[in-house]
Amino acid sequence: MQQPDNSRRDATLVDPRVKDFLRRPHRLLIDGQWVNADSGESFPVIDPATAGIIASAAAGGKRDIDLAVSAARRALEGGVWSRLAPSERARLLWRLADLIAVHAEEFAQIETLDNGMPIAFARDFFVPAACEHFRYAAGWCTKVSGDTVPVSLPGEWHAYTRREPVGVVAQIVAWNVPLMMAAMKIAPALAAGCTVVLKPAEETPLSALRLGELALEAGLPPGVLNIVTGDGGNAGAALAAHPGVDKVSFTGSTEVGRLIVKASAGNLKKVSLELGGKSPVFVFPDADLPAAIAGAANAIFFNSGQVCAAGSRLYIHERVYDEVVAGVAAIASQLRLGHGLDAGTEMGPLVSASQVERVKGYILAGILAGARVLNEERRTELGGYFVGPTVLGSTTPDMTVVREEIFGPVVCAMRFSDEEVDAIAVQANDTCYGLAAGIWTKDLNIAHRLASRIRGGTVWVNSHSVLDPALPWGGLKLSGWGREMGREGIDAYLETKSVAIHLG
CATH class of the missing domain: 3.40.605.10 (Aldehyde Dehydrogenase; Chain A, domain 1)
Incomplete structure (x- = not known):
């Protein structure tokens, strides 16, 4: 490590x-x-x-x-x-x-x-x-x-x-x-x-x-x-x-x-x-997988996951699930933790001791409910408020780690098998939040149809957390x-x- x-x-x-x-x-x-x-x-x-x-x-x-x-x-x-x-x-x-x-x-x-x-x-x-x-x-x-x-x-x-x-x-x-x-x-x-x-x-x-x-x-x-x-x-x-x-x-x-x-x-x-938000990210089998893996990891680990639009629910098509989840877990295991002024630091601390307690509490709750940590545990010798990036597999829609906003570097990976857009939109909308979503696909038909069905303020296709002063930003429901x-x-x-x- x-x-x-x-x-x-x-x-x-x-x-x-x-x-x-x-x-x-x-x-x-x-x-x-x-x-x-x-x-x-x-x-x-x-x-x-x-x-x-x-x-x-x-x-x-x-x-x-x-x-x-x-x-x-x-x-x-x-x-x-x-x-x-x-x-x-x-x-x-x-x-x-x-x-x-x-x-x-x-x-x-x-x-x-x-x-x-x-x-x-x-x-x-x-x-x-x-x-x-x-x-x-x-x-x-x-x-x-x-x-x-x-x-x-x-x-x-x-x-x-x-x-x-x-x-x-x-x-x-x-x-x-x-x-x-x-x-x-x-x-x-x-x-x-x-x-x-x-x-x-x-x-x-x-x-x-x-x-x-x-x-x-x-x-x-x-x-x-x-x-x-x-x-x-x-x-x-x-x-x-x-x-x-x-x-x-x-x-x-x-x-x-x-x-x-x-x-x-x-x-x-x-x-x-x-x-708040609990933004879904969907990876379809036709996606540019190296880009999707890097993008999905960045969607949740950027700024230590302390982003309202963080892609904390990762839905991966069953045909590419193993490859994508292994890739995201590998990134999580390799991210360099440290002080933000250190050259090479890729992920800094959480903002406070109470935020550390909150995030660790969600991780433990997920594990007790049956989720598995898929990446190597990360530690740092610094005395600050650090929680390493965490990829959870074997998660189900009823778990608190899937349903509630964590505001930390924790992502829940889940499979989907049906490429019917309406069924996938149900998964995206199965939350009290409605801030953002990410779609990774080369199929414009899927991208446009799914984007129109997602109940959220912003939908990114083949990207995530991209903001511009000219683009309106905000959410629906509890977002x-x-x-x-x-x-x-x-x-x-x-x-x-x-x-x-x-x-x-």
């Missing part, structure tokens, strides 16, 4: 600018100023690869949320933001994207130290994707428009619609892809003309705070973007329930999503939810409400107003 070479991980790997950032006091961004939490308290920020404290962040609470929402309201209704030309908003968003690109290596290292992901993931995908979300949204600033409407009222009328910002937006993001997730929420909201109060996950607050620094450098007016760090039970709950918030956009677990819905009822604020990205992502932050003028 291959072990990581820990000798390559030392202080020289960390950029001096990142070291300086980590040493700084991390306060709350409210009304264009960095301020201490009202309580004066802070919480530790942990490197999940070592379980060591790398920084501390202000523990925001209800009073801080009140101040942030008030600042956002002032910026929306009486400040510079409400009077800014759309082209100026576009320039500010583009300028922020450029600043992220200039500081890309800093962001990559901050994400790795805070979240645990291999730095290649942050450097090559998540940080550039954050830039692209701001650039894509910038293009929409000058393209939000209404329509003239021919009405059938008696007399002569000029009727038209206006598209206006929904208002003050609360955005609560998860810890698995912190920077990109913040960007994909902040960018469309600002493009639509809204103002934002962002609450990053308490496990991973650092990249959002660095983003806040660059937002001020880019020239965002005070109160347009406010960032309050803190835990979900205090800062998050206060933000979701705040009567001064017009909309909540949340990404996280289905359980917390339900709490967000309840909290929003007070003033009937609008809610967008991007929640959430609404869509992010694309035109729908802008529309989520807009209201339609009808204006009817009686001309005589």
